Amino acid sequence: MSRNKLILIALLASIAINLVFVGGIGYRTSSVRESLPRPFPPNIGWVVRDLSEERRAELEPLLEQSYQEIRPMRREMFEAQRRVNELMASTDFGSAALEQAFTELRTVNDRYQTLSHQQTISLLGELTEAERQMAQEFVQRRGPRGRDGRPGFGGPGGRGGPPGGPGRPPFLPGSVEPNPPPPGDPVQ
Numbered sequence: 472m473s474r475n476k477l478i479l480i481a482l483l484a485s486i487a488i489n490l491v492f493v494g495g496i497g498y499r500t501s502s503v504r505e506s507l508p509r510p511f512p513p514n515i516g517w518v519v520r521d522l523s524e525e526r527r528a529e530l531e532p533l534l535e536q537s538y539q540e541i542r543p544m545r546r547e548m549f550e551a552q553r554r555v556n557e558l559m560a561s562t563d564f565g566s567a568a569l570e571q572a573f574t575e576l577r578t579v580n581d582r583y584q585t586l587s588h589q590q591t592i593s594l595l596g597e598l599t600e601a602e603r604q605m606a607q608e609f610v611q612r613r614g615p616r617g618r619d620g621r622p623g624f625g626g627p628g629g630r631g632g633p634p635g636g637p638g639r640p641p642f643l644p645g646s647v648e649p650n651p652p653p654p655g656d657p658v659q
């Protein structure tokens with residue numbers, strides 16, 4: 472076989488391998504996006520995400536009050552989750568201690584959800600019918616609108632957009648929790 476034919480075969484094999492990898496990466500990316508749970512934000516700011524900046528500014532005092540009420544409970548829930556995690560990884564595993572930690576976590580989580588739901592009802596009561604419809608559409612499409620107004624997560628207005636930017640809740644100073652929420656963070 473001539474040198475040119477070997478180079479041609481190697482080139483075709485390289486192209487085939489690259490196409491397999493590119494196709495695999497594309498498939499993986501599209502299937503991961505579909506299998507992710509709904510991206511519920513850690514506060515009731517999701518209710519106002521699609522509202523105009525002016526309307527969000529009008530509702531900011533209510534959002535601030537809600538945040539101040541729920542922040543201590545969120546911290547308590549994170550600490551209860553941390554305690555469960557520590558007990559699960561402990562070298563001297565104790566079923567009774569872990570069972571008690573899970574009970575405490577459920578109790579805090581129930582209180583957190585109750586307050587969260589009360590706050591959501593209160594905020595939705597301040598919205599017009601059209602604004603409530605926008606909040607419902609946010610939940611149905613599983614996130615904020617993209618740049619072009621369609622569902623999406625990238626760029627301005629998506630997850631990558633700045634806090635308080637178009638399509639983003641007005642995050643308040645100091646509203647970022649020092650630790651990420653535990654897995655299975657309840658819907659708020």
